[in-house]
Amino acid sequence: MYQQDCKIVEKEQIKSDVFVLTLESKEIASKADPGQFVEISCGQNTDFILRRPFSIHHVKDSTIKILFRTIGRATMSLSSYSKGDILNIIGPLGQGFEISKEAIIIAGGMGIAPLYYLAEQMLAKGIKPRVLIGAKNKKELLGQEAISELGVEPKIATDDGSIGFKGLVTDLLKQEIYTQIPNPSSLIPTLYACGPEPMLYEVAKIANDNSLDNQLSFERFMACGLGACLSCVCETKKGLIRVCKEGPVIGGEELLEV
Amino acid sequence: MYQQDCKIVEKEQIKSDVFVLTLESKEIASKADPGQFVEISCGQNTDFILRRPFSIHHVKDSTIKILFRTIGRATMSLSSYSKGDILNIIGPLGQGFEISKEAIIIAGGMGIAPLYYLAEQMLAKGIKPRVLIGAKNKKELLGQEAISELGVEPKIATDDGSIGFKGLVTDLLKQEIYTQIPNPSSLIPTLYACGPEPMLYEVAKIANDNSLDNQLSFERFMACGLGACLSCVCETKKGLIRVCKEGPVIGGEELLEV
Amino acid sequence: MDLSVKIAGLKLKNPVITASGTFGSGREYSQLIDLNKLGAITVKGLSLNPWEGNPYPRATETSCGMLNSIGLQNKGVKDFIDNELPFLESFNTCVIANIVGKTVQEYIDVAKELSKTKKIDALELNISCPNIKEGGISFGSDSDSAARLTSAVKEKTDLPLIVKLTPNCADIAALAKSVELAGADAISLVNTFLGMAIDIDTAKPKLANIVGGLSGPAIKPIALRMVWQVCKEVDIDVIGMGGIANANDAAEFLMVGAKAVAVGTANFSDPQTTIDIIKGLKIILKSKEMTDIKELIGSFNAR
């Protein structure tokens, strides 16, 4: 874990409200696992005082990328920074995904942020995951191209059917599990998911019904991001855990009420 | 008095910590008298919530200029705006200078901000003021060139003598009054001053000793800038006045303890 | 869409009021906003005779807030009646007079003068100004003296009597209850929180009065909690304030049960705030498919 002033070496705007920042940090880049996150100080002299957590979206050489949507004060402020500016960053934080030999990746909305890096790392290890991406509609869809460029054609689900399967990405997941010919390798897949909480619970349920391992990346309100303040807790079968420390990736079998 | 979103049509950095912004507002420009000021909202989602007062430094066509030094949170924030950005502005506010036929203008530091506009307006009316500018040193000197370009050669005083007279601008003023040949027009000059408060009191004293009219532009902490909150009061012979409303220009003869 | 509310029987066209001391007598703001659009204007605290207020500096900025120690400078109730009231009368909005005094009798005298005019819609008893030793907070910090003053003034006026509470107390609900029992027609809260700031270079206080009242967004969470507690405790109407800067903030106070809200410090940040809040409340109602602000009031779901 490091705290550093990192230079923004690249800034891309990929939708009207979605940005990618590339940040220089040899140390964080060298330690970052897929599923881990960073805590960023998103502005000076602002009326918000807490850092904000963002998943590590990509690592290359001595840089990391984050992918974010502007939804409030801090992300708006973050989007006003430019190439060359400096951000103070703490990371890598939390427990990431454990890579297994056979994988189905399920991304809902911004959930693609950590899962893109996961897919990339799997491919680097010679594992070819299946990737399902869900979005409200074609316009809000994130990550299709990026995943394709990795050499995996993602399956898409949109609420309104404006592209791909019409319905929830979890319905697409059920199809994938129940109707697709089992993968020739005949290995049992692990499910990897990140997205809105109801989606994660649904994935856990599907995994449970099919006795599949599953690793879910959760979001909780975080004040410290370091495990000190106990504001990010989640109840699990093991008791209360800190999502910033024991998470954000949690085994679905540990959730209560699935 | 208007409240408007005004576009920044030009931004100049004239020293490492001094900026000039040119703002578009036909309405404010058409009403602004020398000595009046505007209240600017210097940032969004900031930890400071009050507007900041800045003197009107120049008016041309439908634009006004402000000249400011970055000394704290709001002025730092203001300096980060760029050409094309929008600022919300209220003005023109307060009572400005009354122009007289014979004038000595005394500027200390940022005090040049309203006095430049005053000099300009006097010249436009065919009155040629004498101008004295004080600064800590040559490096911090503001307005010499700008005033020269108006066609008046200003006299300079610096604390360290790095340029011009060595000493306080008020000492230079005494010289000007006591030792200079009286102006051929033989009109008695009015003193116009803006700068640090001790300087203003000294000008008032000199004016008093020499029975000269004098108009002094004061600074007070201002919450509303409109005359509503009573935070900017100054004790005068007339009682408490609101510097934002009855000022910022105050006749030196009204000050207590001169 | 119906934004109108009733406070102690007084009908306001909408629930947005200006907070005392932050809006002068409205004159200063009338060039920038249409005063006819406001639910009500609360004027600066009025005493019987002119008050000088505290020495300068009287205000300073803090993180998301400000401290003031104006100390209730005002020209006295007669000057107000002669010179400001005729101006205010020309607008189609309610006028609430905030009154202060150094003795019970002075409060009564100010209330009587104002009641006589027949041009004031309600009185707001300021027993909560933290900036002056006599008057203000000395009456408001304990339940007994607050209740005594309330009933003394109530006896001498027919106007709706709003009592403005100080947050500088241990049990705001108990304080509210005691003024309700003493005859208050409505309660407004919060006034400012006593605070201070130091200039570390000079080692001197930033306010000549050393301490002053904290207002602005910084205090909103505490103010909202207090308004909620008071709304649960009393049956009379409550006007909520403290850090309200936009329609969302106003909605929070209405949702916990305030019948109306007052905007103070935010008028300094942006003179359009009250007007923006009125517009914004309509948008909020629409998004909730409500047609009457009274549906929003008290809709907080504490679970």
Add this chain to the structure above:
Amino acid sequence: MDLSVKIAGLKLKNPVITASGTFGSGREYSQLIDLNKLGAITVKGLSLNPWEGNPYPRATETSCGMLNSIGLQNKGVKDFIDNELPFLESFNTCVIANIVGKTVQEYIDVAKELSKTKKIDALELNISCPNIKEGGISFGSDSDSAARLTSAVKEKTDLPLIVKLTPNCADIAALAKSVELAGADAISLVNTFLGMAIDIDTAKPKLANIVGGLSGPAIKPIALRMVWQVCKEVDIDVIGMGGIANANDAAEFLMVGAKAVAVGTANFSDPQTTIDIIKGLKIILKSKEMTDIKELIGSFNAR
């Protein structure tokens, strides 16, 4: 340059302490800052048996502040002694244990367990947590119960006893005086201010507990005023806190008379805050041509 101070006889290498509940047991921060540099570490509130705390969501951000309703989740004093204290011991800094209880007896039991270890430098009696019904604030909101608890614990421990006061009271100086008379060796203040926030879309509270404690820069002016009032009133040492985020803030608290300061919420904004404050205080001393922090303490010039 001498930054060392004494609190209730305990020597700290500098006056910068971490505030309870915002720094865990130091472990989390030890990868980012050198704990040896701190004046003292105050650990999270410890109860006799493990406490679950309040349901999620437990925190939310407000203007220049945050609300928390953690509710003193902790694994109990034994777990702390077995698993955290050995870690803390390895650093050259003082350790202050913050203790909580639901009964006087529980406070006493926790104090005894900790005193036995001989590895704790001082106890901080938390009678001011606004987030739990029993324990915490129920002891701290009135002078009598605060005094009774203080003397009960004081009898059973030889450790310096710091009593941490709640700001949710009408007269902080009186509260401080009563715990001083009851035997407190030092006083720390402020704990958080009770506040709340609402999600207007859902009409639900942002905290599952509805109310929580407000901390951060927003509260600094009120906290500073209270620390000043307490320093004037009592003779024992005072630790000041509430919204301290930089060396200037810390200097303000020291100038009004606090012997040391604690940093809470600012650790979240920037884990380097404590270290930066220690450096910054040296710069402030230098600019004032002082060589000893004790010259700064109490140097406030109220005129």
